[in-house]
Amino acid sequence: MSATVEAPAPHEPRPEAPGFRTPRRDAEALARAGAWARRAPLLPALIFVIAVTQVPFVITIVVSFVNWNSLYPNDIAFGGFDNYVAVFTDPAMRASVVTTVLLTVTVVLVSLVLGLVVALLLDRQFLGRGVVRTIMIAPFLVVPVAAALVWKHALYNPEYGLFNGALNWLFGLFGATAPQPDWITNNPLIAVEAALIWQWTPFMMLILLAGLQSRPLDVIEAARVDGASAWQLFRYMTLPHMRRYLELAALLGSIYIVQNFDAVFTITSGGLGTANLPYTIYQQFFQAHDYGAASAAGVVVVIGTIAIATFALRSVSTLLKEENR
Amino acid sequence: MRSNNRASKLTIAMSVGVAAALGLSACGGAGGGGGGGDASGGSDEVNVLMVNNPQMVDLQKLTAANFTKDTGITVNYTVLPENDVRAKFSQEFSSQAGQYDVASLSNYEVPSYAANGWLTPLDDTVAASADFDQSDILEPMTKALTGADGKLYAEPFYGESSFLMYRQDVFEAAGLTMPENPTWDEVADLAAKVDGVEPGMKGICLRGQPGWGQIFAPLTTVVNTFGGTWFDENWDAQVDSPEFTEAVDFYVKLVQDHGEAGAPQAGFTECLNNLQQGKVAMWYDATSAAGSLEADDSPVKGKIGYAAAPVKETDSSGWLYTWAWGIQKAGKNQDAAAKFVEWASSKEYEQLVADEIGWSSVPAGKRTSTYDNADYQAAAAPFYQQTEDAIVDAKVDDPGVQPRPAAGIQFVAVPEFADMATQVSQDVSAAIAGQQTVEEALTKGQSLAEKVSEKYQDQ
Numbered sequence: 166m167s168a169t170v171e172a173p174a175p176h177e178p179r180p181e182a183p184g185f186r187t188p189r190r191d192a193e194a195l196a197r198a199g200a201w202a203r204r205a206p207l208l209p210a211l212i213f214v215i216a217v218t219q220v221p222f223v224i225t226i227v228v229s230f231v232n233w234n235s236l237y238p239n240d241i242a243f244g245g246f247d248n249y250v251a252v253f254t255d256p257a258m259r260a261s262v263v264t265t266v267l268l269t270v271t272v273v274l275v276s277l278v279l280g281l282v283v284a285l286l287l288d289r290q291f292l293g294r295g296v297v298r299t300i301m302i303a304p305f306l307v308v309p310v311a312a313a314l315v316w317k318h319a320l321y322n323p324e325y326g327l328f329n330g331a332l333n334w335l336f337g338l339f340g341a342t343a344p345q346p347d348w349i350t351n352n353p354l355i356a357v358e359a360a361l362i363w364q365w366t367p368f369m370m371l372i373l374l375a376g377l378q379s380r381p382l383d384v385i386e387a388a389r390v391d392g393a394s395a396w397q398l399f400r401y402m403t404l405p406h407m408r409r410y411l412e413l414a415a416l417l418g419s420i421y422i423v424q425n426f427d428a429v430f431t432i433t434s435g436g437l438g439t440a441n442l443p444y445t446i447y448q449q450f451f452q453a454h455d456y457g458a459a460s461a462a463g464v465v466v467v468i469g470t471i472a473i474a475t476f477a478l479r480s481v482s483t484l485l486k487e488e489n490r
Numbered sequence: 491m492r493s494n495n496r497a498s499k500l501t502i503a504m505s506v507g508v509a510a511a512l513g514l515s516a517c518g519g520a521g522g523g524g525g526g527g528d529a530s531g532g533s534d535e536v537n538v539l540m541v542n543n544p545q546m547v548d549l550q551k552l553t554a555a556n557f558t559k560d561t562g563i564t565v566n567y568t569v570l571p572e573n574d575v576r577a578k579f580s581q582e583f584s585s586q587a588g589q590y591d592v593a594s595l596s597n598y599e600v601p602s603y604a605a606n607g608w609l610t611p612l613d614d615t616v617a618a619s620a621d622f623d624q625s626d627i628l629e630p631m632t633k634a635l636t637g638a639d640g641k642l643y644a645e646p647f648y649g650e651s652s653f654l655m656y657r658q659d660v661f662e663a664a665g666l667t668m669p670e671n672p673t674w675d676e677v678a679d680l681a682a683k684v685d686g687v688e689p690g691m692k693g694i695c696l697r698g699q700p701g702w703g704q705i706f707a708p709l710t711t712v713v714n715t716f717g718g719t720w721f722d723e724n725w726d727a728q729v730d731s732p733e734f735t736e737a738v739d740f741y742v743k744l745v746q747d748h749g750e751a752g753a754p755q756a757g758f759t760e761c762l763n764n765l766q767q768g769k770v771a772m773w774y775d776a777t778s779a780a781g782s783l784e785a786d787d788s789p790v791k792g793k794i795g796y797a798a799a800p801v802k803e804t805d806s807s808g809w810l811y812t813w814a815w816g817i818q819k820a821g822k823n824q825d826a827a828a829k830f831v832e833w834a835s836s837k838e839y840e841q842l843v844a845d846e847i848g849w850s851s852v853p854a855g856k857r858t859s860t861y862d863n864a865d866y867q868a869a870a871a872p873f874y875q876q877t878e879d880a881i882v883d884a885k886v887d888d889p890g891v892q893p894r895p896a897a898g899i900q901f902v903a904v905p906e907f908a909d910m911a912t913q914v915s916q917d918v919s920a921a922i923a924g925q926q927t928v929e930e931a932l933t934k935g936q937s938l939a940e941k942v943s944e945k946y947q948d949q
Contacts, residue, residue: 450577
């Protein structure tokens with residue numbers, strides 16, 4: 166994935182050919198030898214980086230072309246595109262693609278908007294700002310599976326969860342019987358999304374807050390002197406400045422949320438149409454023990470992500486363009 | 491000269507790189523080994539892979555001061571959560587890697603592993619030992635861990651069946667009585683009557699959480715006693731048969747009408763909470779739940795009655811599950827492994843746990859002698875008899891009304907079952923939530939089951 170975002174490496178600076186007495190060929194050879202003498206010590210590091218970042222992916226690609234179910238060790242054989250055909254014809258897999266897209270887009274957009282609102286509020290001066298900022302970041306620091314457990318048991322549970330408890334208390338004040346909705350069953354996907362939005366809003370807020378604090382204040386002050394309203398300031402000064410930060414937050418958020426597993430696994434166990442791609446791949450691997458098909462699904466996800474990310478970066482985003490400026 | 495010179499420098503650079511890469515992969519290999527221990531070890535050590543349940547953790551604690559002290563055999567444990575341990579031992583045993591000598595397998599894996607020749611038979615070692623006393627092991631356990639060839643392939647560490655738990659005090663107050671051997675129709679009737687007798691109390695808790703080991707553990711026993719089955723003896727899929735459909739329809743309706751709130755997410759833990767908190771009056775689940783219900787800090791301690799698993803067409807319907815020790819055929823320390831299994835599943839070990847930790851922590855559910863022991867009877871007074879009866883009555887080889895192609899009560903002991911049943915369970919869970927009908931769920935289930943049929947009918 167990183168390959169698409171990397172800028173082309175600058176050319177190795179070549180030393181000028183030394184004095185005119187030396188024949189040109191030898192000078193070239195010397196220059197090359199010198200270049201290699203400088204490159205050689207770097208090679209182990211380069212190979213290390215390639216091994217660490219690319220080898221697992223290459224192995225996954227190889228496995229994805231093998232019919233390999235760990236329970237049938239005698240039937241391991243090259244399978245061509247069998248696994249890929251299985252991935253694209255499996256209705257569960259197709260449904261999980263749709264779920265993944267829905268889940269990611271909703272969570273990223275909502276937490277981006279909420280994050281922007283919170284960031285704008287936190288950008289103001291007030292007493293105890295540092296404390297409030299730390300409190301706001303807290304959800305992002307909670308271990309994802311622990312957060313999912315809290316949402317499932319402490320909040321959503323219709324029998325002893327906080328939401329229905331609060332309803333009981335509220336209606337009890339007026340002596341009425343409270344409705345006790347079954348939150349997860351009624352809106353399974355929204356239930357998962359809400360837990361993720363709670364956790365990812367602070368992340369968006371952090372990036373956007375950094376963006377807000379890098380605004381050139383003198384220009385804003387000049388605009389204010391010129392009589393710009395608060396809305397005009399936001400719409401024509403702040404928002405254009407924030408575009409890169411919004412894009413970066415959306416990009417990073419998407420990359421992480423596409424991979425989300427904990428919330429789906431814990432809150433719904435993939436039931437009620439909430440199984441996303443990571444969960445389906447987990448099932449292929451851990452329950453079907455079908456390493457080939459699971460790898461093929463993994464490769465499809467990576468290719469899909471690269472395609473979409475490249476398209477978004479090239480056409481819509483200003484991230485790479487700004488870099489080249 | 492020029493090109494030679496350049497080439498040699500390139501060679502040096504390359505070899506440095508290759509050396510680095512080799513060093514790296516060597517690290518990876520060592521790291522990936524994860525507690526496998528010394529491969530070249532003699533017979534004075536044994537490598538054990540096991541699930542991280544509390545009983546196993548106790549075993550790990552008690553090993554060094556007892557087993558190792560007495561025999562001189564070092565035990566290297568690798569302890570993993572259930573999903574991870576399943577992935578690990580399926581890889582380990584199928585490739586016969588020989589890294590682990592002993593693994594905690596369940597009776598879901600043992601029949602197929604035995605058929606594949608991945609396990610060492612225990613008839614001449616552990617089972618032949620007079621001290622071990624194989625005849626003391628409850629018969630359904632021995633049967634569940636015996637291969638198709640009649641040899642014994644694993645020894646149980648602890649086991650469970652299923653039964654019906656209910657609030658005796660609530661039933662008494664409402665003037666209801668629970669039969670000792672209830673039918674499902676009687677249970678549905680009682681669930682309707684007891685529903686709402688206390689504010690916020692539902693009739694019954696039944697699992698609805700997706701997963702072959704979640705909803706389909708109790709549900710498959712219901713299917714069995716309603717006369718249904720996943721496969722008939724010719725491996726023809728029977729998921730959309732009238733009996734299977736009737737059973738699932740009954741289960742789904744019972745949960746929807748008189749079951750717990752949040753049923754599509756409710757598993758063992760949620761139901762345990764619900765019964766303890768007075769949110770339900772009955773619960774059909776594992777016998778091992780009784781230990782938690784009768785624990786000192788349980789709010790319902792002493793208020794729970796226990797009845798046999800409800801039936802319809804069959805005489806009994808309880809399931810059978812056990813974590814058992816299997817010895818890998820490719821394991822290098824066969825003698826030490828047999829000694830370890832003999833110790834861990836022995837009467838002496840149960841006594842040791844009772845002395846060191848307490849009778850409530852004993853890995854029970856496998857030996858007649860445990861249930862005859864006065865101390866255990868006192869510690870487990872409300873439920874020991876019903877638990878023993880449930881396990882003894884479990885019919886491992888004939889759980890339904892028709893012959894089956896493979897072993898298993900609440901599952902079909904073939905490797906494909908876990909994935910298939912989990913996918914079907916998601917649809918049944920959605921049916922409980924009202925997202926689709928039972929017929930729609932089972933039509934999809936039938937086509938999943940037919941894929942498994944094809945595989946076995948071809949053979």
